Amino acid sequence: MNRPRPPLGSPLHLLLLVCSFALAGYAGIRLFADDWRGVALWLAGAAVLHDLVLLPLYTLADRAVVRGLDAAGRRSRTMYVRVPAALSGLLLLVWFPLVSGLAGRRYRSATGLSPAGYPARWLLITAVLFGGSALLLALRVRSAAKRRPPAAH
Structure with missing residues (x-):
């Protein structure tokens, strides 16, 4: 259903x-x-950090996942690893100062709330993302197995 643009x-x-x-x-x-x-410095630093550090790191990680799944004959399952990893990485990138504990005092003075628990929450969200992806994969594999005709002996 492509709408005309x-x-x-x-x-x-x-x-x-x-x-x-x-x-x-x-x-x-x-x-x-x-x-x-400060904003210009932050934008320039973020661009440099992304291009010189983060992009090579997540490219290498993605290639390792693709090679590992390709060697096992399961390349079609790459997205079940990529999607939760990307979402978890994005959450870590956004909340890194609180997850790492670097902004604890500043966060408390600005909000009056404790920054405790951010690392545990991020790990829990990551576990839920990967668990949900594994569950979805298991359901799809099971559904595909039910649709496949039995092998002739």
């Missing part, structure tokens, strides 16, 4: 493009208003 030169496309640029401009002005040097 408006042509790139249509007025609707132009309106959506202008609105997205306006929203991005507004967010940029609000973001850079207080501490533009």
Whole structure:
């Protein structure tokens, strides 16, 4: 069910493009208003950290998973590892200061809440993601086995 998309030169496309640029401009002005040097440094550091450290690491991890599953003849099951790993990694990236304990004092002073428990919660969410993925894989394998005709002897 592919919906027809408006042509790139249509007025609707132009309106959506202008609105997205306006929203991005507004967010940029609000973001850079207080501490533009800190924000610029954070953005540059995040880009460098991603491109030089994180991208090679998760590329190597993904290749190891693909090779391992390919060697076992199960390459089609790669997504059952990739999806929970990506979601868990994204959560770790977003909440890293609290999961690692680096922002404990700052978090407590800003919110009045204790940062305790973030590592355990992240591990629990990771376990649930991988467990759910394993359960979904098991259900699909079982369903495929039921649909397969019995082998002739």
